[in-house]
Amino acid sequence: MKLIGLVRSIRALGEVAEQGSFSAAAGVLGLTQSAVSQHIAALERETGLRLVDRGTRPMALTEAGHVLVRHGRTINARLEAAEQELAEIAGHRAGRLRFGSFPTALTTFVPAALGRLRTEHPTIVLTVVDDHMQGLVPRLTDGGLDLAVVYDHEALPAATTGPLRRVHLFDDPYRVILPARHRLARRRTALSLADLADEDWVGGHSGSAWFRIVRHACRAAGFDPRIQLSSDDYRAVQAFVAAGLGVALIPGLGLVSPTAGVEVRRLRAGAPVRRISVAHLDDEGQPPGVRAMIAILVDVTSHLRRAEPRRS
Incomplete structure (x- = not known):
């Protein structure tokens, strides 16, 4: 399958999982039910595996289907990021920053940082997501967020801390x-x-x-x-x-x-x-909004680092 067709078919599979039927997925995607069915059939031919359990109501994915959708979400996020960066290079679109944070950070030091970002980089289109740690790390690793304020502690499982690049802010x-x-x-x-x-x-x-x-x-x-x-x-x-x-x-x-x-x-x-940091995927070529926001957060929290207690 060609790449674009593959991406569209995986998106259709994801909507079938989300909506529970071909017809509901078709409504979300703006396609006919037959077109959605054809997308799924094409994926199954390509992989040689059954991806949808058609005998269940609502319709459910097989184990292979879940694997393909999980990786497909990451692929879609990467392609969207590539499209965004190419548009920025061409001068057709303002920069974008999808930013996440846990609640106590959002109600303390983050607003000042967001205000500075808006003043210093007014063309960046900002989206803010309020979530707990259990939700922020998967959003980052799946590519749904560009940057997030997170924390870690030795008591937390690896799934909560995640394999991310972190810049320490304060304790x-x-x-x-x-x-x-x-x-x-x-x-x-x-x-x-x-x-x-x-x-x-x-x-x-x-x-x-x-x-x-x-x-x-x-x-x-x-x-x-x-x-x-x-x-x-x-x-x-x-x-x-x-x-x-x-x-x-x-x-x-x-x-x-x-x-x-x-x-x-x-x-x-x-x-x-808890060790507070700002985290992002360890990718090369981070968009300007990510680099700008990291620098602002480091500066805004500098007084909190100076007040950190000595380790006992």
Whole structure:
């Protein structure tokens, strides 16, 4: 099959997987049902494998079909990027930057960086995606994002950290938050995790990056946190703590404006630290928007690097 025809056929296969039928996929693609069927049949002839289980409703892909669609998405993203760069060279299109970030970065230092990008590079067309780590890394590796602010920690699985090129921005240590009337809130000195071993905890949902990092730190201190309430919303967790429902560990970025009724304390040892970086695929010829945004983020966060705690 010629390349363009192959790409179109793989796109049709992806829509069949997404929509669950040839007819629904045809509606999305602006084709006839017969044309979609012909695309799939051509792919199956080319690969010598059955790609669609036509006996299921909604229609499902075979294992081979899923493999082809997964790689096809990456190919499509690369071709779109190539088209964009060629158009930029020809002067027919402004630069594009598809930028992703996790929520606490978006509500703290990222807006200032985006504002500078808009001022210094007004022709760049910017798209911003708000997602959690579990979603950002796959979007980067699949080519759906050009650049993203991410973080890593030894407690996180490789699938979350991903094989990406990273530029370190700063370290974000976690802090303890306590109800204002908690017995430990009267202490003016830093706490240890061991001080909290017998407490009820408020934390992230099991399996979330936040929960994994907190559990890793607590286990290193000799105990498992007794999670009584779960939420991945830092504001909700602070409200639960303010109501006296437990204690929690929250990254520093999540405590820029603490909720009334909580006390924030540093840990003197064993505090988990997430490493904040800006990440992209390790490809040559990154578009100008990527290079510009990296430089801006490094500059905007320079004061946070100067404030990084010493490693214990």
